[in-house]
Amino acid sequence: MNEALFHALNGLVGRSWLVDSLVALALDNLLVKAGPICACFLYAWYRGVGGKPEEVRRRILLLTLASLFLIAPLSKTLSEQHLAPRPFLMGETSYVLADGTLAPHPAMPFNTMQSGDMMGRVADLGEGRVASNDLVTFPSDHAAFFISLALGIFLACRRAGAVALGWAIVVTLGSRVAAGLHWPLDIAAGGLLGAAVLLVVQFAFAGRRGRVLRPVVGWTFRYPGLAAALLFLALLEAANTMQTLKRAMEIGSSLAERLL
């Protein structure tokens, strides 16, 4: 089923320049990839009367952002447990080492996109360059991030959450399968991971335990301008799957090595 679903989605690309350009936009452009999901987040945050009380919504949304910071290291740790190359790599003839035996693995039928950054990645393979994160793709960190974010929005505001979930599944994650960056199973596992972390964090601060967040939520009402500015930065970083934070940690680690 995993392969059948992959081939069905991958069959959409590599045929039409227009379709490939739209898929490439969903992959490479931050606004298309994550913009509508972040917009839904802000809708849920600022929505006036109706639905859950505003204080409850903001608590859920703040916890959703917090859960994203847990997902980044957890997803990385899980994905590094075993080798899982991106589907586009399996378009080459390969050999698989398992249990002390090297067995041939025929090249998988694969449609290469004719537009966007994916063309460069496939060309890189032809020149012998394979990025290390192209080999450890299970579970998908994008799926973990965006399913968690969309589900958190859904818990705060169903209407906005339904739009965010739909966009995440069809556009953000569907394009990654169609382009050959992930298997559907990577996406499903990433989505499960994101949902699980979100629910654990929400559960940890449910009911009376949620009182500890009251001062933070109250602060967002007292200082709406500063809260909006910080929210913008946090959403931008979330939309970018915490890449700035990861890079900052790498720089910090390198700096510490050099100094010590």
Place this chain on the structure above:
Amino acid sequence: MKRGLSLLLGLLLASCGGSGPEAYVFMVDHSFRAELVGGSEAGFAAPDALVWHHGGLLIADEGGSAIRYWRPGGPVQTLAGPGQGLRSPEDMAVDGAGNIYFSDDDAGGVRRIDAQRRTTWLAPPGRGLRSSEGLALAPSGRILVGDQRDHRIYAVAPDGNAATFIGPEAGIGKPESMAFDAEGNLYVADNEADILYLITRDGRLHRPVAGREGFSPESLTFADGALYITDSRNGTLHRYSPRDGLSAVAVFTGELANVQGIAADPAGNLYVSVQASLDEGRGYILRLSRQRRP
């Protein structure tokens, strides 16, 4: 809610469990096929340089601190080991009389195993040759040896006298491997500066491959008129010829990513050594051969 949470976590943990593939080798050049010749269970630890010799492979077993000889399918013979003071044997060359010369990047110097399997110093480490790396037998009979610490290539005469062949002013950082072509030009792999050097017979230094992303040459060998280059940093096997330039043959990943030595047999089959773990003494030797056309 608790039940749902347990179910979600259970599904995720179950999907993450189990032992999957340990490595993938992607064949960029489809005319080659790969096969595993053997692993450490054959009797070597973590192999570095390979040399084809009398129908078998001489193995500089860096992980096992030994020089070994192996005909695939047969037993591994140890020609010299820690008992002779070997620490990290790096590269090897064989002369017409059957003497095996080898370098050692921890112990330094150049040693020789003669036909009677006696291991002696050809040139012990002293003011130079403190970290000997790539090694090649020159047409003149001298042994060329790279030195990482001095950033030099020394020429060692048969009597053991060492003289500078290429000095640090040439800019070679770590002469990891060397190979002569049929015309007597010398190729030098520098995996510190990530440059493939060419020293022509007139002594001029060229840089045929330099500053190329994803290229860090480790070991060199000639086969079918082309230079084959392993790249341990990027897990790649490259082919180079002055006419066709540099191209990728295969990409090695996971357990097989750390490709080290390379040798070719008279039929043009390539043998590539892999150090899966130097500390644990685990490695492999793979053969890449041309596929027969139907």
